[in-house]
Amino acid sequence: MPGRKKGSNRLTPLELKIMQVLWREGPSNVQLVQQNLLPADELAYNTVQTMLNVLHRKGRVRRALKGRAYVYRAVASRETVLGQAVRDLIDRMFGGSSEELVMSLIKSRQVDAKKIAELGRRLAAEERSASDERR
16 A cells, blocks of 8 residues: 555554454454453553454454444464564564574573473474375
C-alpha cells in the first residue's frame, strides 16, 4: 500500500499480548480478551476493542458477528508469528545471519554449553521427525 511503512505489520507489544490471549483461549469476544489479559495490563474495554480492530485491519485476526458482539480468532498460529518475528529480528539486527544471532546469545551469556548441548539434541530430534514425515 502506498505510504505504508515497511514493517508496519509487525505486532506491537500490546497486540502481541492480545494475540497470546486468542492463541490460549481460542475465539473470543472483546470482554473475554479483556478478562484474560494479565492484571497488570488492566485495559479499558474500548482499548481492547480498538486493538482487536487494528489487528483485524492488519489481517492478524478474523471476526464473525455472534449476536450483538464480534468474536475474534487468530489467523496465524503462534508458531508462524514467532517464526516471522525471529526472521525479522535476524534480518534487522544480524544482517540476515542466524549464526550471528546464536553467537550474540553465547557472547552475552544467554546460552551456555549445557543449553547448546540440549539444543543439539532437540535439533537432531527435529531433523529425525522431519525425515520421517517425508517418507
